[in-house]
Amino acid sequence: MSEVQFLNVHKDFSGVEVLKGINFTVQAGQVACLIGPSGSGKSTLLRCVNHLETTSSGTILVGGRMIGYEVHGDRLIEAHQKDINKRRSRIGMVFQSFNLFGHMTALENVMMGPVKLLKVPKAQAEAEARELLAKVGLAERTGHYPAQLSGGQQQRVAIARALSMKPDLMLFDEPTSALDPELVGEVLDVMKALARDGMTMIVVTHEMGFAREVADVVAFMDGGVIVEAGDPREIISNPRHERTQAFLSKVL
Amino acid sequence: MTVTGQTAVAESRPDFVELASRPVLKRKRPGQLIAMVVVGLFALMGAYIVVTNPGFGWPTVAKYLFDMRILNGLLTTIELTVIAMILGFVIGLVVAVMRMSENGLLRGVAGAYIWFFRGTPLLVQMLFWGFAAVLFPTIGIGIPGGPMLVEWNTNDVLPLFVAGILGLGLNEGAYMAEIVRAGLMGVPAGQSEASHAMGFSRMETLRHVVIPQAMKIILPPVGNETISMLKTTSLVIVIGVGDLLYNAQQIYARNLEQIPLLIVASLWYILLTTLLSLVQARIEKQYSRGNMLQVRKA
Ligand SMILES: Nc1ncnc2c1ncn2[C@@H]1O[C@H](COP(=O)(O)OP(=O)(O)O)[C@@H](O)[C@H]1O
Numbered sequence A: 001m002s003e004v005q006f007l008n009v010h011k012d013f014s015g016v017e018v019l020k021g022i023n024f025t026v027q028a029g030q031v032a033c034l035i036g037p038s039g040s041g042k043s044t045l046l047r048c049v050n051h052l053e054t055t056s057s058g059t060i061l062v063g064g065r066m067i068g069y070e071v072h073g074d075r076l077i078e079a080h081q082k083d084i085n086k087r088r089s090r091i092g093m094v095f096q097s098f099n100l101f102g103h104m105t106a107l108e109n110v111m112m113g114p115v116k117l118l119k120v121p122k123a124q125a126e127a128e129a130r131e132l133l134a135k136v137g138l139a140e141r142t143g144h145y146p147a148q149l150s151g152g153q154q155q156r157v158a159i160a161r162a163l164s165m166k167p168d169l170m171l172f173d174e175p176t177s178a179l180d181p182e183l184v185g186e187v188l189d190v191m192k193a194l195a196r197d198g199m200t201m202i203v204v205t206h207e208m209g210f211a212r213e214v215a216d217v218v219a220f221m222d223g224g225v226i227v228e229a230g231d232p233r234e235i236i237s238n239p240r241h242e243r244t245q246a247f248l249s250k251v252l
Numbered sequence B: 001m002t003v004t005g006q007t008a009v010a011e012s013r014p015d016f017v018e019l020a021s022r023p024v025l026k027r028k029r030p031g032q033l034i035a036m037v038v039v040g041l042f043a044l045m046g047a048y049i050v051v052t053n054p055g056f057g058w059p060t061v062a063k064y065l066f067d068m069r070i071l072n073g074l075l076t077t078i079e080l081t082v083i084a085m086i087l088g089f090v091i092g093l094v095v096a097v098m099r100m101s102e103n104g105l106l107r108g109v110a111g112a113y114i115w116f117f118r119g120t121p122l123l124v125q126m127l128f129w130g131f132a133a134v135l136f137p138t139i140g141i142g143i144p145g146g147p148m149l150v151e152w153n154t155n156d157v158l159p160l161f162v163a164g165i166l167g168l169g170l171n172e173g174a175y176m177a178e179i180v181r182a183g184l185m186g187v188p189a190g191q192s193e194a195s196h197a198m199g200f201s202r203m204e205t206l207r208h209v210v211i212p213q214a215m216k217i218i219l220p221p222v223g224n225e226t227i228s229m230l231k232t233t234s235l236v237i238v239i240g241v242g243d244l245l246y247n248a249q250q251i252y253a254r255n256l257e258q259i260p261l262l263i264v265a266s267l268w269y270i271l272l273t274t275l276l277s278l279v280q281a282r283i284e285k286q287y288s289r290g291n292m293l294q295v296r297k298a
């Protein structure tokens, strides 16, 4: 499992700064929840971790190594795309809108990474994929296409797909926000099991119950900065900052 | 609630419930009948003219419909259509991917290609390829400004059939590029994003994730393009490729039976486009059925 360190991370979109110096560490094996109002930069921060977004300055270390950049003299230089792809393959990402590959069955979605990227033999990849789908409670749905699955089922397939690459770190961007309320639980249950297995996880979420129960650390973001971070019970029950109090009074 | 006039009377009839459960009568629509009569009259007049005017030369049409020269021309037309469409699709795919590249130079080249081939008449492009042998009497591989290493006579490597294929295929590529691009852009960005997050490169993402899903969007307009191409191939007559129309022309140049031979050619064109339309309708139906199935099971 990998520790994640954000070191003075800045990010602007054509001049508009949306991350204003993020310093934060997630220990290996820990679950960190990012909370905060819409537009505060949570998704952007998460996407910087696997270099789906570039950073403007500062850097992020995963397992002690930068992603997307390397040291060149006394500056940073963008890394080779091949290296970036390799690092990405060990970081699982789960999206709000699932993003399962629509032309593939659940099984094919979960097999694809191992077969095409890791060159695992098909039979072995299929066996492992079936095992993963069983683990997320979808042993009966392996042959279904995404359009034939409910949102909760799709998201569980997406988690299985991310796990198929044997990641050291899992990133979740509002994984339950697109789900009908009665389907939220089944996805959170899978995530809780993952946390119990010791997976390092960074989770952007509005599920305060989940944060309180599972997170080792909660960070509240607003306006591109981490306003406060710490023990989830402390942050959620006794927020010290006004902005955190205002936000929590709305979502709780 | 007040119920007025007839309705009230009708609905208060003792047998109303029984009456209402019988099949509904179809109301006559006199307008439709008049339209049918008018159209029918015009059709009869048209048919009468076509059949009785000796200028149409139906016996001549029958005589040449299966003439060897016509059938050979037909084969050439089909070959031109198939090869030009394949070439056009491959070029379209490459140009579309270049057009969406992060590399500005590649984007520029793709844009220029589309600009040029869509901006000039196909007829002119066709003539250019026909006269390429004049522009470049020899082609070869060599050092620019220096000696040639290998050299061919253009007339040998560029038979008229190949010139025709190039004329049609390169032009088709420009239109196909736009169709393919629309297809690629029709695949939600989240699909590529998920693929990149897994560690797939841009090319792998295109191949495994984007293109297979774009095909659904691309195929129907490709059907249209094919039908259009079948007729457009007739432009090769300006450089003297022996297709269906050219061979029909060759025949009427001697026997002066222009109209019957143009009818012969048209009959074959319309037969082929009808067949292609049927194939296309089938493909589209298959897709819509697939979608219904998915919605129903969901
Ligand atoms: N690709 C982009 N281009 C320009 N602005 C963006 C882009 N992505 C995000 N932003 C802006 O960055 C800010 C932070 O967005 P985001 O990280 O999505 O916030 P959150 O996930 O907390 O809702 C928002 O103001 C958003 O409009």
Ligand SMILES: [Mg+2]
Pocket (backbone or CB within 6 Å): A042, A043, A044, A174
């Ligand atoms: Mg977000």
